Every structure is written in C-alpha cells, then in structure tokens.
Amino acid sequence: MQGVIGAFAELDSTVHAIEDLRKQNFTDITVYSPTPRHELEEAVNAPKSPVRRFTLIGGLLGLSFGYWIPIWISDYWPIVVGGKPVASWVPYTIIGFELSVLIGSLATVFGMFAVSRLPRLTLTVGYDARFSHGDFGVWVPTGPDRAAQATELLRKHGAVEVRNER
Amino acid sequence: MATVMQPRRDDDEVRRPNIPSAGNRLPAIRDYEQVDRDVMATLQPSLGWFLSLGTAVLCLIIGALAWTYQIHEGLGAAGYQPPVMWGVYIVTFVFWVGIGHAGTLISAILYLFRAGFRTTIYRASEAMTVFAVMTAGLFPILHLGRPWKFFWLIPYPNWRLIWPNPKSPLVWDVFAILTYLTVSATFFYVGLIPDIAVLRDKETNPIRKQIFAQMALGWRNSDREWRHFTRAYLFLAAFATPLVLSVHSVVSFDFAMALTPGWHATIFPPYFVAGAIFSGIGMVFTILIPLRKVFKLEHIITINDLDAAAKLCLFTSMVVGLAYLTEFQVAWMSGNKMEQEYFWNRVFGQWAWAAWTMLICNMVLPLSLFSQKLRRNTKWLFVFSIFVNIGMWFERFVIVIPSLSHEFEPWQWGGYHPTWVDYAILLGSFGWFFMWFLLFIRQLPVMAIAEVKEIVPPKMRGLHDPAERVHNLDTLTLDPINTAGDD
Numbered sequence: 001m002q003g004v005i006g007a008f009a010e011l012d013s014t015v016h017a018i019e020d021l022r023k024q025n026f027t028d029i030t031v032y033s034p035t036p037r038h039e040l041e042e043a044v045n046a047p048k049s050p051v052r053r054f055t056l057i058g059g060l061l062g063l064s065f066g067y068w069i070p071i072w073i074s075d076y077w078p079i080v081v082g083g084k085p086v087a088s089w090v091p092y093t094i095i096g097f098e099l100s101v102l103i104g105s106l107a108t109v110f111g112m113f114a115v116s117r118l119p120r121l122t123l124t125v126g127y128d129a130r131f132s133h134g135d136f137g138v139w140v141p142t143g144p145d146r147a148a149q150a151t152e153l154l155r156k157h158g159a160v161e162v163r164n165e166r
Numbered sequence: 167m168a169t170v171m172q173p174r175r176d177d178d179e180v181r182r183p184n185i186p187s188a189g190n191r192l193p194a195i196r197d198y199e200q201v202d203r204d205v206m207a208t209l210q211p212s213l214g215w216f217l218s219l220g221t222a223v224l225c226l227i228i229g230a231l232a233w234t235y236q237i238h239e240g241l242g243a244a245g246y247q248p249p250v251m252w253g254v255y256i257v258t259f260v261f262w263v264g265i266g267h268a269g270t271l272i273s274a275i276l277y278l279f280r281a282g283f284r285t286t287i288y289r290a291s292e293a294m295t296v297f298a299v300m301t302a303g304l305f306p307i308l309h310l311g312r313p314w315k316f317f318w319l320i321p322y323p324n325w326r327l328i329w330p331n332p333k334s335p336l337v338w339d340v341f342a343i344l345t346y347l348t349v350s351a352t353f354f355y356v357g358l359i360p361d362i363a364v365l366r367d368k369e370t371n372p373i374r375k376q377i378f379a380q381m382a383l384g385w386r387n388s389d390r391e392w393r394h395f396t397r398a399y400l401f402l403a404a405f406a407t408p409l410v411l412s413v414h415s416v417v418s419f420d421f422a423m424a425l426t427p428g429w430h431a432t433i434f435p436p437y438f439v440a441g442a443i444f445s446g447i448g449m450v451f452t453i454l455i456p457l458r459k460v461f462k463l464e465h466i467i468t469i470n471d472l473d474a475a476a477k478l479c480l481f482t483s484m485v486v487g488l489a490y491l492t493e494f495q496v497a498w499m500s501g502n503k504m505e506q507e508y509f510w511n512r513v514f515g516q517w518a519w520a521a522w523t524m525l526i527c528n529m530v531l532p533l534s535l536f537s538q539k540l541r542r543n544t545k546w547l548f549v550f551s552i553f554v555n556i557g558m559w560f561e562r563f564v565i566v567i568p569s570l571s572h573e574f575e576p577w578q579w580g581g582y583h584p585t586w587v588d589y590a591i592l593l594g595s596f597g598w599f600f601m602w603f604l605l606f607i608r609q610l611p612v613m614a615i616a617e618v619k620e621i622v623p624p625k626m627r628g629l630h631d632p633a634e635r636v637h638n639l640d641t642l643t644l645d646p647i648n649t650a651g652d653d
Contacts, residue, residue, distance in 0.1 A: 011624040034198050034364075035619035036392040044389050049397035059405075066341075069321060070332030077329050091333045094416060097408075098341040105349045105405045109356055112398035113383070116391045120384025127386050129367035132360070134198035134625075158627055 002166040003141040005126035006154030011039060014136040017157035018043040021140060026150060032127065032137035040136070051111045058107020059100045066099030067092055125165045135160070192286075194465035195622050201466075202364060205611045205618065208461045209365075215608060222600040229594010232587045233308060241311050245585040249578050250570045252309075254588035258595055259305035260562040261445070262298050263343070263417050264438075267410055268446020269295025270350055272475075273357070274406035277399075283474035285621055286467045289614045290457065290607075291450050292354045297602040298449070299347045301595050306339070308591060335419040342416035349409055353402050359385050360395070360616040414442040421565060427508035428569035431496060437489035441561060444482035444528070447475055448554030453603065455548040457612060466613060469542050476541040479554070483532035486561075490529065504574050516581065517568040520560050527557020 008014040014031065018040070021029055031040050067089070074087040113119065126139040138159075140150045147164055154162045195201060236243045246253055269291040276284040307316045319340045321329050330337045363385040366378035385391060415435035422434040451472070458467045497509040513521045531553050540546045567582050606612075 009625050010627040013627045031389040032387045033389070033392070034387060035616045036396050037620075037624070040389055041393060046389060046393055049394045051394050051397045051401065055401045055405075073321060073329040073332055079331060079333070088333065091338070094338045094412075094419075095332060095341050097412060098338075098345040098416075101405045101409045101412075102345040102348060105352055105402055108398050108401045108405070109352055112356070112394045116394045118383045118385065118391070120386075122384070124386060131387050132364045132367045133202050 001125050001141055002143060002147075003126060003139055003164075004147055004150040004154065005128070005163050005165055006138045006140075006151075006159035007128060007130065007161045008136040008138065008158065009134070009160050010158065011037060011136065013158040014138060015039050015043045017138055017154055017159065020153055020157065021138070021150065024149065024153065026140050026142065026146070028141050030126070030139040030141075032131035032139070034132055034134055034136075050115055051108060054111025054114075055104055055108045058110075059104030061107070062103030063096050063100035065103065066096035069099075070095050126163075192466060192468070192618070192621055195618075197625060198619050198622060201615055201618050201622060202368065204463070204466060205613050205615050206365070206368065208457075208463070208607060208612050209609070211608060212460075214460065215604065219601065219604045222597045222604060225593045225597025226601055227594075227597075229591045229597060232590030232594065236308075236587050236591075237313070241309075243585060243587045244591075245583055245588055247580070247582070249573060249580045250567060250582040252566050252570060253582060254563075254584050254592060255305045255309040257559065257562040257566050258592055259302050259309070260417060260438075260565075261559045262302035262305070262595065262599070263414060264442035264445040264558060264562075265449045266295045266298035266302060266346070266350070266446065267414060267439070267442035268450050269293070269298075270346075270353070270406050270410045271443050271446065272450070273353065274403040275410065277403045278407060281474070282621070283471040285617050286471050286613055287450065287454060287475065288617075289357070290454055290612045291446075292350070292357065293603060293606045293612075294449060294453060295350050295446075296347070296354050297599050297606070298446075299343065299350060300602065301599045303343055303347060304595065304598070306336075335416070335423045338416045339420060342413045346409060346413045349402070349406055353406055356395075356399065356402065357614060358610060359383060360387065361611045361614060363387065364615050365611070411439055414438045421569075426569045426573060427502075427504045428493075428512070428565070431493065433489055433492055433496070437486070437493075440482050440485035440489065441528075441558060444479060444486050444532075445554060445558035447479040447482065448551045448558065450475065451479075451547050451551035452555060455544050455551070457607070459544070461612075463613070466618065469544070472544065472547060473538070473541045476535050476547060480532055480535040480541075483528060483535075487529040487532075490525065508569065508572050511572050512564060512568050515568075516571070517564060520567075521564050524557050524560040524564050527553045528561060531557075 006017065008017065014033075018029060018031060022043075022045070029044060031044055033040055070092040071087045078086045080086060126137070128135075128137060131137045138154060140154075142150050151162050151164070195204070244253060244255065269288075272284050272291040273288040273295075276288070307313045310316060319330055319337060321332075321337075330340075359382060362378050363382040366375060366382045369375040369378055415438065418434035418438035421429040422431060424430060454467060455472075458464055494509055497505040500506070511517065513525075531550060534540050534546070534550065540550075571580050571582055573579070
C-alpha cells in the first residue's frame with residue numbers, strides 16, 4: 001500500500017486536515033488517535049458499526065440453545081415428580097438467559113474482531129508508536145500523482161511530520 | 167467510550183466530548199503523555215510488592231495444604247456434622263461471588279448510567295471481579311467429597327448417559343457462574359486491548375514487547391478499530407448489566423428454593439444483589455485506597471471518585487438494612503412458628519454474636535457515610551471497608567449456619583464448629599485472590615489509559631493556554647469541591 005502519513009499534535013488541526021482532504025476527494029482515510037474522539041468520528045463520517053448484528057444473532061442463538069438443552073435433557077431423562085411438567089419453561093428461563101448473554105457477548109467480541117480485522121500479525125504501513133500515546137495520525141492512501149497534494153494539505157493544517165510510505 | 171450522539175451545536179467547532187466520563191475532572195493531568203507516564207509508573211516493582219506477593223503465596227500454600235489434608239481425611243475434616251452440612255465453604259463462596267459484583271457494576275452499569283467517577287476506578291474493580299469469581303468458583307469444588315468429579319455438573323454427552331437435572335438450583339449456578347466468569351473476563355480483556363497496545367509501543371525489553379504485541383492483537387488505534395470497539399463495549403456493558411443482577415439472584419436461589427426456615431423467602435434475590443454490590447464496593451475501597459497511596463495516584467483517582475463510590479456504598483447498605491428488617495417483619499407477620507422461632511434464635515440465641523456483628527458492620531457503621539467529611543477521609547474509608555468485608559462475610563454465615571442448625575423440630579437442632587481446615591482454606595482463598603491481583607498490578611495498567619485520556623482535554627492548535635483550551639472544550643468547570651477535602 002502506498003500513501004502519505006501525517007502526524008498531528010492537536011485535535012483541531014487533525015479534524016481540519018481530514019475535512020479538507022475529504023473535500024479534495026481523498027478517500028479511505030484512516031485516522032489514528034490515542035483515545036476515541038467523536039470529533040474525528042464525525043470528520044471521517046464512517047458508517048455505523050455492524051457489530052450489533054453479531055450481538056443480535058449471537059444472543060438469539062444462545063437463547064434458543066439455552067432453552068433447547070434443558071428441554072432435551074428433560075425429555076431424554078425424565079424426572080417425573082407429582083404430576084409436574086417434565087419440561088418446565090420457568091426454571092429453564094435461567095439457563096436460556098445465561099446462555100443468551102454468554103453466546104451474545106462472545107459473538108459481539110468475535111464480530112468486533114472480524115470487522116476490525118483483528119488479530120493482525122503486522123502493524124500496517126504508516127502506523128507510528130506515538131499514535132497510541134499523545135499524537136493523532138492521518139493516513140491518506142494515494143498514488144505518486146496526488147502524494148504531493150496530500151502532503152501539502154497535511155502540512156498546511158499543521159502536521160508535525162509528513163512521510164511518504166509504501 | 168460511548169458513541170451516543172448528541173445534537174451538534176453549529177457554533178462549536180470542536181464540541182464537548184460526548185462520552186460517559188465527560189463529567190469527570192482531572193485538573194492535575196495536563197496532557198495524554200502524562201496519563202501514560204503516571205499510570206505506567208505503577209508497573210515498576212518494589213520491595214513492598216514482593217513482600218505482599220510473598221505473603222499472598224504463603225497464605226495460598228497454607229490453604230492448599232489444608233485442602234490436601236481434607237482430600238485425604240474426607241469432608242469430616244472441615245467440621246461438617248449433621249444438621250449443618252453447609253459450612254464455611256458455602257459462606258465463603260457466596261462472599262466471593264458478592265465481591266465479584268462490584269467490578270461489573272462499576273464497569274458496566276455505571277458506564278450505561280454515564281457515571282463519571284467510574285473512569286479511574288473501573289479497571290482495578292474489573293480485575294477484582296475476575297479474580298473474585300475465580301476464587302468463588304473454587305469453593306463448590308472444595309465442598310465436594312470427590313472434587314475431581316466436579317465436571318459432572320456440566321451437561322455434555324457422556325458414556326454414563328446421564329445428565330444433570332436442569333431444575334436444580336446448583337445446575338443454574340453452574341451456568342450463571344461460568345457465564346459471569348467468561349463475560350467478565352472477556353469484558354476485562356477487551357477493555358485492556360488498547361492499553362496493552364500502549365505498553366507494546368513503550369516497552370523496550372524485546373521479550374516483553376513481543377508478549378504485549380501478541381496480547382494487543384495488532385491494535386493500531388485507528389478510527390475503524392475505535393468505532394467497532396466502542397460499539398462492542400457498549401453491547402458488552404448492556405449484556406453485563408442484567409447478568410450482574412441475575413448471577414447473585416441465582417446464587418440466592420440456592421437458598422430460597424429450599425423450604426428451610428430463614429431461606430424460603432421471595433426477598434432473597436434483591437437482598438443478595440444489594441448485599442453483593444455493598445460488599446464489592448467495600449472490597450474496592452480495601453484495594454484502591456492503599457493502591458492510590460502507594461502509587462501516588464491521588465490526582466487521578468480523586469477524592470471525588472471515592473466520595474461518589476462511598477455514596478453508592480451508603481445507598482446499598484440501606485437497601486441491605488431494609489432487607490434485614492423486612493425479613494424480621496415477614497417472619498413476625500407470617501404466623502409461622504418455625505420461622506418466628508428461627509429469627510428469634512438468630513438475634514438472641516446461639517448465633518447472636520454473628521448476627522450482631524453483621525448488623526453493626528452492615529447497618530450501623532455505614533450510616534457514618536452520611537457525613538461528607540468521613541466520605542472524603544480515606545483513612546476512615548479504609549477502616550470502614552474492612553468492617554464491611556467482615557460484616558458481609560458474617561451476613562452469609564448468618565444466612566447459612568443458623569438456618570441449618572435450627573430447622574423445624576427441636577430434635578433437628580444442632581451446632582457447628584469450624585475446624586482449622588476451614589480457617590486455613592479461608593485464608594488460602596485470600597492468598598489466591600491477592601496473588602492474582604498483585605500479579606495483575608505489576609504487569610498491566612491498573613487504570614484504563616485510553617478512557618482516562620478521554621477526560622483529559624486534548625491539545626488544540628490555536629489555544630496554547632491550557633485553561634483557555636479547557637474552557638473552549640467545555641470539559642472542565644473548576645468546581646471548588648473538586649480539589650477540596652483530599653487528605
């Protein structure tokens with residue numbers, strides 16, 4: 001991958017740089033920040049995270065499995081006590097609830113990893129250790145034809161360092 | 167790290183951070199780098215840490231030796247004798263499960279409620295939760311005559327063709343506790359990933375750097391990662407919230423589903439949940455106050471955070487106190503002779519000493535927290551937290567032992583005398599818990615670095631004066647109470 005990375009010390013400069021880059025039709029911009037900031041999220045204007053779908057599907061699967069397992073056990077090994085139902089939904093709701101939480105939570109984490117493309121064996125081009133400490137980073141994937149324009153834009157908005165990476 | 171959106175104010179170029187911890191204030195922290203420096207300073211080993219770890223391991227060894235002796239001699243070594251066949255192990259099991267509730271309460275429920283004071287204390291509380299549930303999980307196994315058969319409780323296809331009874335509260339316990347342990351540990355680890363990435367990027371030792379790199383899973387702090395992370399964190403918190411309430415409710419069913427006097431009450435689930443939160447916050451104070459002092463973190467874990475946690479402790483103590491009184495009222499109005507006799511015996515009979523210890527520690531002493539001066543006095547909070555731990559252990563003692571020793575008919579009545587094995591294993595459980603906690607604080611950040619950074623104003627280009635910067639972001643109102651009162 002080829003592109004330009006700019007490191008910023010200030011949040012507002014980063015936001016302005018992203019907005020300007022988007023106006024100039026630079027796409028697929030990646031922003032690095034030591035902590036999540038809504039200003040950056042809005043500037044990038046990314047779509048909603050699809051993690052919620054994993055949560056819903058995992059929760060429903062867990063709920064179904066959590067009811068199915070005790071009902072199946074009761075049917076396979078019936079314990080008949082005083083005319084009471086062999087399979088009773090009231091106590092099985094506990095198992096249904098617990099498994100919906102368990103599988104729903106694990107599915108959420110799996111979904112987060114899948115859509116974030118984690119785990120990652122190598123850190124991508126352009127990543128710098130200072131982005132986890134205090135600085136913000138803007139990665140602009142671009143070919144040599146527009147690299148100079150991106151560099152100039154990043155510098156104009158106060159990037160402390162701009163590098164071409166590949 | 168929420169992503170709940172608020173209407174945009176057009177006049178504000180850079181808005182107030184839209185995060186649950188936005189109400190928190192850390193005036194002593196100037197920038198993100200200081201957060202890294204101050205939090206990571208806790209990772210340096212010290213003589214005190216080695217001595218504490220040595221003591222914890224010694225306690226654990228004593229407990230392990232006692233368990234070995236018990237396996238050899240049988241459960242009789244633990245002081246069980248009819249009619250009391252549930253003793254210190256079940257008491258301690260409920261105690262540790264209760265301790266394990268505060269962490270998830272602080273990290274998940276207070277997150278959903280946008281309680282700012284959770285930001286600096288939730289990581290240590292979450293670690294406490296995971297290790298407390300790990301400790302609690304040992305006790306039902308210790309209580310088994312043949313502990314090596316514990317896995318029979320898990321429903322899995324087996325050659326015996328038998329399955330556990332899913333209508334048994336003990337099987338519900340297996341599902342509830344294992345789910346709670348798994349979800350708490352997952353929540354804990356997911357929250358740690360961005361902080362482990364900070365450690366990875368700062369570490370100079372190549373072996374440790376490699377280990378942190380593996381644990382961070384290649385986290386890069388990109389906008390895509392944060393977007394999915396914050397959403398997943400919100401959903402995990404939403405799952406963990408009812409889970410916290412369900413787990414101790416299920417534990418309370420172990421008692422409430424029996425017909426034994428003192429146990430068979432519908433009040434048990436909320437009573438247990440409130441007690442668990444109360445005891446958990448007590449343990450949070452026991453752990454955090456020395457931690458804050460030793461690592462000089464008073465400017466991050468502020469006195470305001472402790473004050474807010476103390477208010478929560480006061481509230482839950484009042485819920486617990488109300489439950490104690492309601493139990494007596496229910497027994498009195500039930501017209502049930504056995505129930506009335508049992509409760510009379512609880513406070514004026516053979517177990518009066520335990521019941522009064524419980525009542526004084528859990529109902530009377532917490533009233534001191536109505537005083538703001540005492541809520542902001544860390545020495546008192548620490549001493550108070552020790553009494554809460556003692557009181558809540560005795561609460562479980564009072565629930566378990568007097569009921570079994572004073573059932574329906576006088577010929578069923580009896581006594582209970584814990585042996586040295588019980589005490590050694592109780593001591594061992596504290597050793598096990600503190601060993602894990604001490605190892606944690608030496609290896610991983612005790613505070614969520616990324617979340618603490620959320621409440622620190624970021625650097626802004628046009629505003630070099632930090633006070634002006636802060637004003638512009640509307641994140642800091644210098645409240646006089648904010649810095650006052652810390653001793």
